[in-house]
Amino acid sequence: MPLRHAIEHHARQCPDALAVCISGTSLSYGALFERLKRLHNALTALPHRRHADLSLPSDARLFAVAIGNQPAAATLLPAALATPHAVMLLDPQWPAALHQRMLAKLPPDVVFCLSSQTALIEAAERLSIPAITVDTDAFETFLTTPIDLPLTNPRDTFMVGFTSGTTSQPKAFARARHSWRASLDASRLAFALTEQSNTFAPGPLAHGISLYALAETLELGATFHAITRFDLADAHRAMATTRRIVAVPSLLAALCHGTPQDQIIEITTAGAKLDPALLAKARDFFPRARIHEYYGASELGFVSLNTHGRSSSSAPANSVGRPFPHVELSIRENGAEVAQGQAGTIFVRGDLAIEGYLWGGRNSGFRREGPWATVGDLGKLNYDGSLTLLGREGGMVITAGHNVYPQEIETALGEIPGITSALVLGRTHHSRGQELVAILLGDTPLEEIRSQLAIRLPRYKLPRRFFRLTDWPLTSSGKPDRGTLLNWLDEKDARLVPLHPAT
Template sequence: MPLRHALDHHARQRPDALAVAISDTRLTYSALYDRLKRLHAALAALPLQTRPDLLLPEGARNFALSIGNHAQAPTLLATALATPHAVTLLDPHWPDALHQRVLAKLPPDALFCLSSQTGLIEAAKRLGIPAITVDTNAFETFLTAPEDIPFTDPRAIFMVGFTSGTTSEPKAFARARHSWRASLEASRLAFALTEQSHTFVPGPLSHGITLYALAETLELGAAFHALPKFDLAEAHRAMAHTRRIVAVPSLLGALCRDKPLEQIVEITTAGAKLDPALLEKARSFFPRARIHEYYGASELGFVSLNTHGRESSSAPAYSVGRPFPHVELSLRQNGQEVPQGEPGTIFVRGDLAIDGYLWGGRNSGFRREGPWATVGDVGKLNNDGSLSLLGREGGMVITAGHNVYPQEIETALAEIPGITGAAVLGVAHQSRGQELVAILNGDTPLDEIKSQLAIRLPRYKLPRHFYRLTDWPLTTSGKPDRGRLMSWLHKKDPRLVPAAA
């Protein structure tokens, strides 16, 4: 069902039910839907920018958003989800120069930002783009009398997102409404969601996993809880009113503090592999929760799912699960499927993927082969039908003539008791071409690590050097920042401590 219809239904049938809460700011479904109608009318009155790369329905506008988790963010994001208008999701942590390049490439009809973002405001002014600051009275002044929200074309674009992948310049992609409508239908069943699935999301609203959780929650008629910025005490207060958490693994681990929480019954996590130590920690801290760990990509949507119960999982814990509903998998090399157990590029076929990039990604990232789509991740299908990740095309390490995927070694390291984090990198070596280096978090003795790896991996896949690290650099999406780790290795940064035997 289109989200516009769902919100209209909730506003009529349960007008006083809580829709969104960010700290002290709370909106009922009636209040939220009224603000959507006012914002829709104000956007529709804006003059159109010249924008050949993004075609929108007649009367629709594209607005850029760079306000983090400000209290107005859910209203603006819900406007893109439920009205004909589209949103360009800018990362507030980007440098001014990158913001300026993106605005120039795809000029929005309006920019919503914070008054402190002076560089962004000046860039918009030079391009003739109206900038509305949401932390002043400018936002309330911008709103007009409410107008009914028209039908939203399922083929139309509702979001422009960005993914950096393996490059520093973000690649832009557009997502059509029909792909998320299909996703919502599939995830409602896969994650066992109901109108009582009140959801807490500790992460940034500009990230896909968080925005999708907002769409899921509002479609159900449940309450969506978020924070202006992460704070453990505030997070626990929010979780007291929810039954579900959606978070990347790093933030899920940060929530596992103090005493166990019995009221959480569903957890959804993605963005990085859930290592065994964190899985057990989450099971202990949320004893009644099922943990839905999915693998996917911004460009592909859902790919596979592994649901962890109290004592068992729907697929082996080392895997990323089995194909998500609506999705078919094919592991391919040179256009042909590879045998089971052999490494291949992961392709998906379904109705959840984008059509392509607006810009960037010519030599990396998303591509299609007929009806099949990939972002270049490499994996293998196990004997039980589950999928294991091995790395990414171009991320393979060639050492002494052997092809090695770092993800396979990281998975083996994560299975060793006491290891709570691991990254494996390939660095240049004069005679081997490349050699493997492991960076670890945990207090397991080095001799024990080496002996455990020797049981799990052939000799040529064993790292030559080991370093310990306690404070990991993370990307804005909560993943280990491999680029910075590689830089630290080259510079012999003292934060990387050689592991002693």
């Protein structure tokens, strides 16, 4: 069912039911639907800019949102899901200069921002773009009398998102409504969702995993909870009335403190591989929960899924699971499929992928080969049907003439008791071309690490240098920041403690 119909249905059947709550600011389904009709009328009244690269009806507008998890997001983000208008998701953590470049590249019809974002407001004014501050009376004043919501076209754009991938310059992509409609059908089944799946997403709503969780929850008629900024006490208050959590692994780890939460029965996580220590910790802290760990990409949607029960998993723990419903996988090299068990580039076929980037896609990993699409991730399909992720094209390390995928070593490190998380990087070496460097969280002695790796990996895949640190530097999406770690290695930063053999 299109989200516009789902929200209207819930508004008519249970108008007082709680739809969205952000740090105590709540909207019922009846109030949400009424605000969507008011916002739709206000947006339609704005002067129309031509957006040649987007598929938008004549009465639709492109509105930019840079407010993070401010309570007005409870109205603005569902508007992109349930009205003909499209949202341009600007990360509030971006520097001012980057916000300005994005507005200049794709000027929206209006920008919703915070009064403290003065550089963004000034940039919008220079481009003659109205800037509405949502933390003042301006937002409520902007909303006008409600009008009926029109039907939406599945082929129209509803979101312009950004992904940096392996570069620091964001790449823009447009996503059509039909791709998320197909995704919602698939994830409802895969994640065992019902109208009782009240969901807490502690991460930024500007990121796909949280925004998608909002769409899932509203379609079901359940309640979506978020918090304006991460605070453990606020998070536990939000979790108290929910049955499901959606979070990247770093935030899932942050939640696992205090009293175990036995009311949580479903957890969805993505963005990085769950290491064995965190999986064990989550199983203990959420004793009744199934943990759905999926692998995907902003450009591709869902790719594969591994569901972890109390004591077993639906696929080998060191894999990223089996193909997601409605998705076919193919491991290909030079346009041809490789044999099962051999390494190659992971391609997907289904209804969930984008068509391409609006800009910034040159030399990127995303490309299409007929009906198949890839972001350049490397992997292999195992004989049990599961998928093993090996790294990304361009991320392969060539050391002493051998091709090595860091992900394989990181998986082996994660299986060693005492290591809670690991990253492997390739650095230039005068004689080997590149050398493998492992950075770890955990207290396992170096001799034990080396002896355990020697059992699991051939000699040429063993890192030559090991470092320990206490916390990962993170990107804005909550993933370990490999670029920062490489800089720390070059600068001999004291946060990286070299491991030496015991004397």
